Amino acid sequence: xxxxxxxxxxxxxxxxxxxxxxxxxxxxxxxxxxxxxxxxxxxxxxxxxxxxxxxxxxxxxxxxxxxxxxxxxxxxxxxxxxxxxxxxxxxxxxxxxxxxxxxxxxxxxxxxxxxxxxxxxx
Numbered sequence: 001x002x003x004x005x006x007x008x009x010x011x012x013x014x015x016x017x018x019x020x021x022x023x024x025x026x027x028x029x030x031x032x033x034x035x036x037x038x039x040x041x042x043x044x045x046x047x048x049x050x051x052x053x054x055x056x057x058x059x060x061x062x063x064x065x066x067x068x069x070x071x072x073x074x075x076x077x078x079x080x081x082x083x084x085x086x087x088x089x090x091x092x093x094x095x096x097x098x099x100x101x102x103x104x105x106x107x108x109x110x111x112x113x114x115x116x117x118x119x120x121x122x
Contacts, residue, residue: 001098008071040093062103069099
């Protein structure tokens with residue numbers, strides 16, 4: 001999974017405003033038809049929420065991984081093109097889940113420090 005993230009860790013992917021715009025556009029295009037796609041959307045929203053929370057000190061490694069995973073989700077022509085029926089978002093789901101598991105402690109810390117649960121993460 002790390003190799004999928006590396007592609008999106010360059011300088012051109014560090015602009016949070018570009019990420020915000022592209023992420024919102026992507027969310028409007030993804031049909032939440034299958035359970036794994038609905039989970040992908042929720043997990044992506046969670047990473048975005050934590051990444052953009054000005055009141056939370058996210059580690060640099062987690063910040064880079066969250067941004068790379070979100071850019072991977074946004075990219076239409078990744079390992080499995082998004083337009084393929086049924087499986088098009090499977091690789092996006094796996095990458096987002098990998099980053100979520102890799103940084104589980106950061107995510108747990110976020111919920112402990114913020115003292116609230118965000119139902120839709122956005």
